[in-house]
Amino acid sequence: xxxxxxxxxxxxxxxxxxxxxxxxxxxxxxxxxxxxxxxxxxxxxxxxxxxxxxxxxxxxxxxxxxxxxxxxxxxxxxxxxxxxxxxxxxxxxxxxxxxxxxxxxxxxxxxxxxxxxxxxxxxxxxxxxxxxxxxxxxxxxxxxxxxxxxxxxxxxxxxxxxxxxxxxxxxxxxxxxxxxxxxxxxxxxxxxxxxxxxxxxxxxxxxxxxxxxxxxxxxxxxxxxxxxxxxxxxxxxxxxxxxxxxxxxxxxxxxxxxxxxxxxxxxxxxxxxxxxxxxxxxxxxxxxxxxxxxxxxxxxxxxxxxxxxxxxxxxxxxxxxxxxxxxxxxxxxx
Amino acid sequence: xxxxxxxxxxxxxxxxxxxxxxxxxxxxxxxxxxxxxxxxxxxxxxxxxxxxxxxxxxxxxxxxxxxxxxxxxxxxxxxxxxxxxxxxxxxxxxxxxxxxxxxxxxxxxxxxxxxxxxxxxxxxxxxxxxxxxxxxxxxxxxxxxxxxxxxxxxxxxxxxxxxxxxxxxxxxxxxxxxxxxxxxxxxxxxxxxxxxxxxxxxxxxxxxxxxxxxxxxxxxxxxxxxxxxxxxxxxxxxxxxxxxxxxxxxxxxxxxxxxxxxxxxxxxxxxxxxxxxxxxxxxxxxxxxxxxxxxxxxxxxxxxxxxxxxxxxxxxxxxxxxxxxxxxxxxxxx
DNA sequence: CTGAAAGCGCTTACAG
DNA sequence: CTGAAAGCGCTTACAG
Numbered sequence: 001x002x003x004x005x006x007x008x009x010x011x012x013x014x015x016x017x018x019x020x021x022x023x024x025x026x027x028x029x030x031x032x033x034x035x036x037x038x039x040x041x042x043x044x045x046x047x048x049x050x051x052x053x054x055x056x057x058x059x060x061x062x063x064x065x066x067x068x069x070x071x072x073x074x075x076x077x078x079x080x081x082x083x084x085x086x087x088x089x090x091x092x093x094x095x096x097x098x099x100x101x102x103x104x105x106x107x108x109x110x111x112x113x114x115x116x117x118x119x120x121x122x123x124x125x126x127x128x129x130x131x132x133x134x135x136x137x138x139x140x141x142x143x144x145x146x147x148x149x150x151x152x153x154x155x156x157x158x159x160x161x162x163x164x165x166x167x168x169x170x171x172x173x174x175x176x177x178x179x180x181x182x183x184x185x186x187x188x189x190x191x192x193x194x195x196x197x198x199x200x201x202x203x204x205x206x207x208x209x210x211x212x213x214x215x216x217x218x219x220x221x222x223x224x225x226x227x228x229x230x231x232x233x234x235x236x237x238x239x240x241x242x243x244x245x246x247x248x249x250x251x252x253x254x255x256x257x258x259x260x261x262x263x264x265x266x267x268x269x270x271x272x273x274x275x276x277x278x279x280x281x282x283x284x285x286x287x288x289x290x291x292x293x294x295x296x297x298x299x300x301x302x303x304x305x306x307x308x309x310x311x312x313x314x315x316x317x318x319x320x321x322x323x324x325x326x327x328x329x330x331x332x333x334x
Numbered sequence: 335x336x337x338x339x340x341x342x343x344x345x346x347x348x349x350x351x352x353x354x355x356x357x358x359x360x361x362x363x364x365x366x367x368x369x370x371x372x373x374x375x376x377x378x379x380x381x382x383x384x385x386x387x388x389x390x391x392x393x394x395x396x397x398x399x400x401x402x403x404x405x406x407x408x409x410x411x412x413x414x415x416x417x418x419x420x421x422x423x424x425x426x427x428x429x430x431x432x433x434x435x436x437x438x439x440x441x442x443x444x445x446x447x448x449x450x451x452x453x454x455x456x457x458x459x460x461x462x463x464x465x466x467x468x469x470x471x472x473x474x475x476x477x478x479x480x481x482x483x484x485x486x487x488x489x490x491x492x493x494x495x496x497x498x499x500x501x502x503x504x505x506x507x508x509x510x511x512x513x514x515x516x517x518x519x520x521x522x523x524x525x526x527x528x529x530x531x532x533x534x535x536x537x538x539x540x541x542x543x544x545x546x547x548x549x550x551x552x553x554x555x556x557x558x559x560x561x562x563x564x565x566x567x568x569x570x571x572x573x574x575x576x577x578x579x580x581x582x583x584x585x586x587x588x589x590x591x592x593x594x595x596x597x598x599x600x601x602x603x604x605x606x607x608x609x610x611x612x613x614x615x616x617x618x619x620x621x622x623x624x625x626x627x628x629x630x631x632x633x634x635x636x637x638x639x640x641x642x643x644x645x646x647x648x649x650x651x652x653x654x655x656x657x658x659x660x661x662x663x664x665x666x667x668x
Numbered sequence: 669c670t671g672a673a674a675g676c677g678c679t680t681a682c683a684g
Numbered sequence: 685c686t687g688a689a690a691g692c693g694c695t696t697a698c699a700g
C-alpha cells in the first residue's frame with residue numbers, strides 16, 4: 001500500500017534496541033507488565049515514531065484468533081437488515097471483533113460458496129440471518145462443530161443459539177387490536193412457511209383467529225404480497241382486515257387494495273410486521289409490530305462472543321419482545 | 335472452530351503422496367498447469383476428501399495480498415448507504431475481494447481508529463463514503479500513498495479517484511421542473527457545506543435561481559431539515575417550492591409544512607434528492623432526483639480495483655447521471 | 669526482565 | 685514436473 005515497506009515489529013525492536021519478542025510483549029496490553037516499564041516506554045515511543053501498525057494477519061496466523069466473524073444475510077438492501085447488521089457491528093466492535101458481511105440473495109449455492117470463503121478467511125464463527133427451518137448447510141455446520149448463532153430466524157436443530165422476536169405474541173397483539181376495532185373478517189397474508197418467522201406467525205394467527213382465511217406468500221416481498229392479496233380478495237372479497245407477514249407484504253396488500261378502488265384504512269385495515277424504517281411516513285402510516293432489530297443484532301453478536309469464549313456453554317435462545325405500533329393503516333370497521 | 339484441527343496443505347500433500355509445494359501448485363488455478371495432470375487430479379481428490387479449505391490468512395501473509403478492502407461509511411442505517419454498499423460488495427466479490435465495512439457516525443476520532451484497525455488487517459485499499467471537502471485523514475492517506483477512492487462525496491485533493499452523482503445537473507433539473515409548474519418563490523434547504531454534495535448542490539441552485547432564499551442544514555437528517563424549514567418559513571413565509579438537500583431534509587420540510595397547517599403539494603411543493611428506497615411510498619410520494627447508488631458503489635469498487643492493479647494509472651473521476659423523478663410532492667403553483 | 673528459537677500455513681524462486 | 689528451503693510478521697514456551 002505504501003512504497004517503502006510498512007514497518008514491522010522487528011523494525012520497532014531494532015529502533016528501540018531490543019529483541020522483537022520484547023517489543024511484542026511491550027506493545028500487547030496483556031503482556032506489557034512482563035517488561036520493564038522504562039523499556040516498554042522506549043518501545044512504545046519507537047513504534048509511534050515509525051508509525052508502526054501491527055499486522056493482524058500475522059498475529060492471526062500465529063494465534064489462530066482472527067477476531068473476525070462471518071455474517072450471513074439475505075440482502076442488505078432489504079430494510080430489515082441494516083439495523084440488525086449495525087447492532088452486530090456495534091457489539092462486535094466493542095469486543096475488538098470485526099464482521100465480514102455477505103449477501104446470499106436466498107440462493108443456497110451462493111450461500112455455500114460464501115460460507116466456504118468466510119471459513120477460508122478463518123472467521124471464528126458465524127452470525128446467520130438466513131436460516132431456514134431445514135437448512136442442510138447449517139446441519140453440516142453443527143456436525144463440524146462450527147460456532148454460530150442465528151438471528152431473526154431460527155433453524156430446527158438442537159443446540160443452536162438464537163435471537164428471535166416474540167412473533168407469536170406480536171401476531172396475537174395484532175389480531176387483538178383488529179378485534180378491538182370491531183373487525184371479524186380478518187385474513188393473514190402469511191410469510192414463506194420454510195422460514196421460522198413465517199411458520200410461527202401463521203400458527204399464532206390460526207390460534208388467535210381460528211378458521212380465518214390465510215394465503216401464503218412466496219417471499220417476504222412487495223410483489224409476493226401483491227399476488228397473495230389478489231388471491232385473497234378474489235376468494236374473500238368481504239375481508240375487512242389483514243395481518244401481513246411483514247411490512248413489505250403489507251405494502252403489496254396496500255397496492256392491491258388501492259388498485260381495486262378501495263381504501264386503507266376506510267375499507268380495509270392492514271397491520272404489517274417489523275416496523276421497518278420510515279414505516280411511519282408511508283401512505284397511510286403503517287400500523288405494524290415493532291421488532292427491536294438493532295438489539296437483535298447486538299444480542300446475536302453477544303451470544304456468539306460468549307460461545308467463542310466458552311464453546312461448552314449451553315445454547316441460549318433469546319426472545320425479544322414485540323410491540324404493536326398503532327398508526328394510520330388500521331381503523332374501526334364500518 | 336472444529337475439534338480436530340482443520341486440515342492443512344501439508345495434510346493434503348501427505349494424503350496424495352506429494353510435497354506440499356506440489357499440492358499448493360495443483361490447488362491454485364494459476365499454477366495448476368505446472369504440475370502433471372494426473373498428479374493434480376490426485377491432489378484435488380485428496381483435498382476434497384479431507385474437506386480442505388485453504389487458509390487465506392496464511393496465503394495473505396506470504397503474498398501480502400489479502401484480497402480485502404476497507405469501506406468507510408457514515409452509518410449503515412442511513413437508507414442512502416445500503417445500495418451503495420451492495421454495489422461495492424457485488425463488484426468486489428466478482429473479483430474475489432471482500433469488503434470490510436465500518437461505520438464512523440461522522441465522528442473523526444472514530445474514523446481514525448477504524449481506519450487504523452483496517453490497515454492493521456492489511457486491507458489493500460479503501461472505498462470512502464465519508465469524505466469531507468477538507469479531510470486531514472485522507473490528506474495523510476494520500477501522502478502515505480494509501481490506495482483509496484471516494485464515492486458519493488469527493489475530497490478537495492488532487493489525484494483521488496471518485497465516483498459522484500451529477501449533483502449540479504440534478505439540482506438544475508429540479509429547479510427547471512418547479513419553474514415549469516409556475517413556481518417563482520423557490521428556496522433551497524442546503525446540505526452541510528463541508529461536504530462536496532452540499533456545496534455543489536448549493537452552487538447549482540444559486541446558479542439556477544439567483545438570489546433565492548437558502549438555509550443551510552447542520553446535517554443530512556430529518557431533524558436538521560425540520561429546523562432549517564422552520565427558519566425558512568419564519569423569514570420567507572410566501573415560499574411555494576423547496577429544493578431539499580436530500581430526501582431526509584425533504585422529510586423534515588414536509589413535517590414542518592404539515593405542522594404549520596399547510597399542505598404539500600397544494601401549498602408548497604418539495605423536491606428531495608437521492609430517491610431513497612420507498613420514497614415512492616411516502617405521503618406524499620416524493621418527487622426527487624434519482625441517483626444510481628448501486629451503480630455508484632460498483633463503479634467505486636471498480637476504480638479501486640483498477641488502482642490496485644496499476645497504482646500508477648491516472649485518477650479518474652466518474653460522474654453518474656442524475657434523473658429527476660416526478661411524483662406527488664410537486665404540483666402547479668396556485 | 670529479556671533473548672533466541674520455533675512455528676502458525678502458506679508460496680515461490682531455486683535446484684534438480 | 686517435483687522437492688527442499690526460505691520467509692511472510694507475528695507470539696510464546698523455554699532458558700537464562
